[in-house]
Amino acid sequence: GQQVQQSPASLVLQEGENAELQCNFSTSLNSMQWFYQRPEGSLVSLFYNPSGTKQSGRLTSTTVIKERRSSLHISSSQITDSGTYLCAMAGNYKYVFGAGTRLKVIA
């Protein structure tokens, strides 16, 4: 079946450092989405990005469909960026999620 691999599994950053999170898909995809999961569990959509590059503030998402991958770049990390970042690929009505990258930003 479809699989989504996220790397790294966890990451610790000093405040101000940059991070690059990766998402790789086992099959071709129709679209993909990045989510941020707060420590208490709620999910916030960061990007719906089926292809190309999108930016929102300090976050940039780049999806390369031919290579079946997407990345999320966080620049100048802040303590409030701590949490889990999940990617999901969409095919028809189904979405398959990666296991997530747990990010901790320390002062």
Added chain:
Amino acid sequence: GGIITQTPKFLIGQEGQKLTLKCQQNFNHDTMYWYRQDSGKGLRLIYYSITENDLQKGDLSEGYDASREKKSSFSLTVTSAQKNEMAVFLCASRDRGERLFFGHGTKLSVL
């Protein structure tokens, strides 16, 4: 904007008990989902529904029932709670642009 409301936020059950989780959305979205998340893991699809009265099984449907009697609501029933089970159940809906929107989740603990 809209919102997805999940009730209850916390659910404590006994082994063997039937437990029902509810989800309401006011986005007027056609498609809704139930996912389960175990600690430190990604989301796994239990059931989804393309429209009112439609039900589609996901990868994890065994042990669960679902109901979509109205477009705005989607409920999930744990048919027989397993001892020491702990998980978060997340409800979502999808807009026509294929973007997912989530509720805040229901945390289940089984004693």
